[in-house]
Amino acid sequence: AQSVTQLDSQVPVFEEAPVELRCNYSSSVSVYLFWYVQYPNQGLQLLLKYLSGSTLVKGINGFEAEFNKSQTSFHLRKPSVHISDTAEYFCAVSEGGADGLTFGKGTHLIIQP
Amino acid sequence: AAGVIQSPRHLIKEKRETATLKCYPIPRHDTVYWYQQGPGQDPQFLISFYEKMQSDKGSIPDRFSAQQFSDYHSELNMSSLELGDSALYFCASSSGTGPVRGAEAFFGQGTRLTVV
Numbered sequence: 001a002q003s004v005t006q007l008d009s010q011v012p013v014f015e016e017a018p019v020e021l022r023c024n025y026s027s028s029v030s031v032y033l034f035w036y037v038q039y040p041n042q043g044l045q046l047l048l049k050y051l052s053g054s055t056l057v058k059g060i061n062g063f064e065a066e067f068n069k070s071q072t073s074f075h076l077r078k079p080s081v082h083i084s085d086t087a088e089y090f091c092a093v094s095e096g097g098a099d100g101l102t103f104g105k106g107t108h109l110i111i112q113p
Numbered sequence: 114a115a116g117v118i119q120s121p122r123h124l125i126k127e128k129r130e131t132a133t134l135k136c137y138p139i140p141r142h143d144t145v146y147w148y149q150q151g152p153g154q155d156p157q158f159l160i161s162f163y164e165k166m167q168s169d170k171g172s173i174p175d176r177f178s179a180q181q182f183s184d185y186h187s188e189l190n191m192s193s194l195e196l197g198d199s200a201l202y203f204c205a206s207s208s209g210t211g212p213v214r215g216a217e218a219f220f221g222q223g224t225r226l227t228v229v
């Protein structure tokens with residue numbers, strides 16, 4: 001069974017600074033990887049996904065992530081954050097054949113002015 | 114654009130009562146997923162339906178049941194409610210099923226269930 005580890009429960013960063021949110025996964029089969037964002041009292045919004053092909057994936061709102069198979073990681077990055085990026089970020093994995101996603105515990109991104 | 118509609122948005126029930134949550138998928142979406150997100154927790158996959166048939170099953174308690182109707186809306190029925198059932202329940206919908214399409218599912222804003 002797959003699992004997802006988000007190493008940081010909270011990441012404070014100053015506005016316009018770069019940020020990296022870490023995600024590691026474990027799975028015995030090929031996986032699909034995703035990042036979702038959840039704003040307060042809102043549903044989950046897909047930021048980006050890795051299915052196959054290029055290991056560098058670009059998503060919405062200026063975010064990107066890199067799939068590293070040898071390190072079983074899928075870290076999320078943004079070169080310059082904005083106050084509006086304050087939210088909870090979830091990394092998720094799906095193993096082939098399953099509908100449901102397995103989520104990490106989430107990382108709360110706190111943008112400081 | 115139309116989104117996934119969940120009703121009610123908030124629900125308060127007492128222990129041992131029953132609750133029914135409704136989900137109306139995006140038009141022409143044929144797959145519905147249910148997730149449970151406890152306070153400060155990550156979402157947990159409960160169950161999914163494709164073309165009115167159960168497609169996949171996650172950590173859904175036996176006290177819960179769900180179905181998808183002919184108009185593709187779905188209902189999550191929860192009986193003998195416990196305090197631990199207090200959570201945000203998300204519904205998501207997609208066109209088609211499978212891990213790839215499943216991840217392209219669009220989430221509703223959720224129903225916040227509080228059991229007292």
